[in-house]
Amino acid sequence: MENINLSLAQVHDLAVRVLTTNGMDADHAAAIARVITAGQRDECHSHGIYRLIVCVKSLREGKLNGHARPVTQDVSAAVVRVNADFGYSQLAFEMGLPLLVEKARQIGIAALAINDCFHFSALWPEVEAIASTGLAALAMTPSHSWVAPAGGTKPVFGTNPIAFAWPREGLEPFVFDFATSAIARGDIELHRRTDQAIPLGWAVDNFGRPTTDPVAALQGAMLTFGGHKGSALAAMVELIAGPLIGDLTSLESQKFDAGVGATPCHGELILAFNPAILGGARASTGAKHAESMFDAIVGQGARLPSQRRFDARVRSATRGVEVPAQLYNDIMALVKD
Known part of the structure; x- marks a missing residue:
């Protein structure tokens, strides 16, 4: 092409x-x-x-507020909240980031809850931005209910990604970012656009049958990775990045969409950890142990995520x-x- x-x-x-x-x-x-x-x-x-x-x-379609004015709220010593005003999450995150970092540096751990946001992107930009300040970070968000639970065939979960970053002195951070579904929905969309078959194990059709047809997959249900393990992680993301922060589950996000096919609307939870405080006098030793682990991984020919x-x-x-x-x-x- x-x-x-x-x-x-x-x-x-x-x-x-x-x-x-x-x-x-x-x-x-x-x-x-x-x-x-x-x-x-x-x-x-x-x-x-x-x-x-x-x-x-x-x-x-009028779902997204392109003129949204996110509002940042200093909730407590460890919690920042940003209401995205039904705009995309990116500006809300950028507005809440400085206060999140400040709190984590002061007390060791802090949370940023973003409410009423549309979210389309990967999560690694968020956790990498936090790692660049010397903090470790964890981020989670639900989406639309596109994914069936293990043992089921009807969508309940979103793709529900989890991202983590660990800062490394003078090096790129250790970062992973993956959906709890077998693959990101965007990858199935790209297969559809190029008329390519998808691998078995990514999805089932609307009759619950395994499929390699991306169109049938998009009309049916995606699958979690790792069977019941991925399914449990997906449920965890639903709970702590949805109801825990007073926002929507993927099922409720799908209802809110009302068939329009817009970006999912829900919340996002981001945690920041300060190794200097949590590690205390052992922080420098902990950093060395982390590097020894990374060396043991790449030293045998494996690569870091x-x-x-x-x-x-x-x-x-x-x-x-x-x-x-x-x-x-x-x-x-x-x-x-």
């Missing part, structure tokens, strides 16, 4: 142009463009400019990124004069 080469600056500018010409305020568009550019840069194709399609749909992304990040900075021509044309068609 023919590709279009774009610089990272061109990706960012394209994202801003698409969003602002469809009625989104400039500060929101810039925050989202930063995340989309990061996804494309790291070759996370299902979280790059492809996501502009659902962003614009959400704007045009996100290493592929970091390698892609270096390539993209000098070579730009490759975007399928059809996807590029679809994105350009979203721009309003």
